[in-house]
Amino acid sequence: MVARANASHIGGALSMADLLAVLYSGVLNIRPQDPYWNSRDRFILSKGHSCTSLYATLALKNFFQIQQLESYGKDGSQLMSHISHHVPGVEFSTGSLGHGLPFGCGKALAAKRTGADWRTFVMLSDGELDEGSNWEAILFAPQHKLDNLVAIVDYNKIQSLGSVADVMELDPLADKFRAFRWGVKEIDGHDHDAIHEALATLPFQVGKPSCLIAHTIKGKGVDFMENKLQWHYSSPKPDQLAEALRQIEMGGK
Amino acid sequence: MRTAFIQELILQARKNPKIFLVVGDLGFSVVEPFAKEFPDRFLNAGVAEQNMTGVAAGLASEGFHVFTYSIANFPILRCLEQVRNDVCYHNLPVTVVSVGAGMAYGNLGYSHHAVQDLAIMRTLPNITVFSPADPGETRECVQWLSLNPRPSYLRIGKAGEPDLHGVRGIFDGPLRVCEGRPDVAIVATGSVLKLAIDFASTQAPEKRPSVFSMPLIKPLQKEIKSTLQGFQRIIALEEHVSEGGLFAALCEILTNSSIIHSCSIPEKIKNEVGSQDYLRNQAKLKEMLNRIYKLIS
Numbered sequence: 001m002v003a004r005a006n007a008s009h010i011g012g013a014l015s016m017a018d019l020l021a022v023l024y025s026g027v028l029n030i031r032p033q034d035p036y037w038n039s040r041d042r043f044i045l046s047k048g049h050s051c052t053s054l055y056a057t058l059a060l061k062n063f064f065q066i067q068q069l070e071s072y073g074k075d076g077s078q079l080m081s082h083i084s085h086h087v088p089g090v091e092f093s094t095g096s097l098g099h100g101l102p103f104g105c106g107k108a109l110a111a112k113r114t115g116a117d118w119r120t121f122v123m124l125s126d127g128e129l130d131e132g133s134n135w136e137a138i139l140f141a142p143q144h145k146l147d148n149l150v151a152i153v154d155y156n157k158i159q160s161l162g163s164v165a166d167v168m169e170l171d172p173l174a175d176k177f178r179a180f181r182w183g184v185k186e187i188d189g190h191d192h193d194a195i196h197e198a199l200a201t202l203p204f205q206v207g208k209p210s211c212l213i214a215h216t217i218k219g220k221g222v223d224f225m226e227n228k229l230q231w232h233y234s235s236p237k238p239d240q241l242a243e244a245l246r247q248i249e250m251g252g253k
Numbered sequence: 254m255r256t257a258f259i260q261e262l263i264l265q266a267r268k269n270p271k272i273f274l275v276v277g278d279l280g281f282s283v284v285e286p287f288a289k290e291f292p293d294r295f296l297n298a299g300v301a302e303q304n305m306t307g308v309a310a311g312l313a314s315e316g317f318h319v320f321t322y323s324i325a326n327f328p329i330l331r332c333l334e335q336v337r338n339d340v341c342y343h344n345l346p347v348t349v350v351s352v353g354a355g356m357a358y359g360n361l362g363y364s365h366h367a368v369q370d371l372a373i374m375r376t377l378p379n380i381t382v383f384s385p386a387d388p389g390e391t392r393e394c395v396q397w398l399s400l401n402p403r404p405s406y407l408r409i410g411k412a413g414e415p416d417l418h419g420v421r422g423i424f425d426g427p428l429r430v431c432e433g434r435p436d437v438a439i440v441a442t443g444s445v446l447k448l449a450i451d452f453a454s455t456q457a458p459e460k461r462p463s464v465f466s467m468p469l470i471k472p473l474q475k476e477i478k479s480t481l482q483g484f485q486r487i488i489a490l491e492e493h494v495s496e497g498g499l500f501a502a503l504c505e506i507l508t509n510s511s512i513i514h515s516c517s518i519p520e521k522i523k524n525e526v527g528s529q530d531y532l533r534n535q536a537k538l539k540e541m542l543n544r545i546y547k548l549i550s
Contacts, residue, residue, distance in 0.1 A: 093338070
């Protein structure tokens with residue numbers, strides 16, 4: 001998709017791919033044939049630039065036809081290069097960072113106020129934790145005891161113009177969330193068993209919102225993309241695409 | 254106007270279980286009756302307008318009609334991107350309520366003067382923009398919004414504004430509040446309408462301009478054209494800079510029929526505070542109105 005559309009952001013799409021795979025294989029309570037089923041869990045992609053792996057996940061779960069992925073980023077396509085709520089299965093359009101968590105807080109609060117038992121999951125990037133709006137929401141969620149809210153941080157340690165450590169260090173990130181009164185777990189974001197186990201019991205702490213810090217690798221699964229800032233921007237050339245697909249298929253076996 | 258707003262919102266909330274009020278840690282001695290009667294549909298989001306607006310959009314996406322309430326620029330400019338993307342782009346029923354239109358909070362300083370808001374909010378997609386002139390218009394706006402939940406902006410004054418007229422029908426076009434000449438009209442939006450009415454009352458009957466109130470700033474309706482196109486000269490009076498507000502809106506819709514003059518707040522910022530009336534005097538709104546009227550009469 002990214003190669004065909006000559007698009008960017010493959011690195012961040014790959015870093016959260018394992019998280020999406022587990023979320024959409026039993027964690028999220030969803031009905032692809034009825035995407036707006038009232039009791040579904042709500043999943044919000046706040047790092048909207050990484051949409052390709054979510055579009056692919058939704059297509060594989062039959063929210064829409066897989067052939068539609070070919071139109072990604074093309075003239076007239078619904079699949080824009082930042083996640084779009086016009087696509088079945090997508091709750092919220094993002095693209096500007098720092099919007100998903102406040103919106104997710106609103107949804108979680110709505111569930112609390114109406115006595116509904118569905119949950120809200122928000123996938124965040126590490127770089128977007130620079131945005132003040134996220135910290136407003138991180139203060140807000142525990143204040144209102146939103147234990148039906150789960151924030152997942154795709155902590156791949158690389159943001160737009162450099163490493164997180166060089167641009168705006170987040171560590172100790174888990175301690176920050178704990179200090180803000182969240183229940184926190186840290187895992188390897190590519191270990192499916194660990195992801196599944198972490199999300200099997202929610203909330204992490206009674207009466208608190210949950211934060212899963214997933215340590216990930218930007219460009220995971222393709223050796224020449226892994227941990228390379230370049231793949232926040234570059235689109236794979238045909239030979240790179242072939243090699244990347246070969247490696248990912250190998251990795252899947 | 255803020256009292257009329259909250260009283261009407263309470264009346265509507267008794268009938269409409271979707272109405273939800275979110276405040277940005279402001280509204281002391283105003284919002285308490287709502288909070289007391291509807292604790293499950295009230296939220297103080299703290300001093301965090303970006304999160305407040307995102308939360309409002311999230312609540313709205315689950316079926317509530319959310320009113321966000323704060324002072325002047327705080328619920329608009331501080332969180333403009335949330336209003337644009339989260340609310341308007343997603344076409345969600347959130348009404349942004351800004352109290353302190355124009356220079357209503359005059360002596361609190363420039364941070365509290367909402368004089369660019371109409372221009373900015375008017376450019377957003379899917380939004381309906383209201384700028385009522387008095388408590389009666391404010392009530393009618395809230396009644397209409399309750400029946401027609403959508404992305405919307407409600408710009409209201411502060412406290413103690415008098416009712417200026419009893420004409421109703423905010424979607425019927427500009428409201429004719431003073432009869433006068435068929436060729437010259439003053440069209441005002443917001444509580445500064447009082448200046449237009451006072452000005453008209455000082456003119457001899459045969460020289461008196463027609464005066465209209467225009468609480469609905471967007472969408473620009475064909476009724477504006479049908480009501481106003483007979484007037485050769487129109488003065489647009491607003492407590493707002495001339496760019497992008499009422500004057501601009503009238504210029505956009507009355508392209509060929511009328512010559513339109515702007516009577517508005519100068520862009521230049523004066524480094525002094527004062528009451529709303531004092532600052533209106535400093536902005537020379539009355540003198541401007543007099544001068545333009547003499548020129549065109």
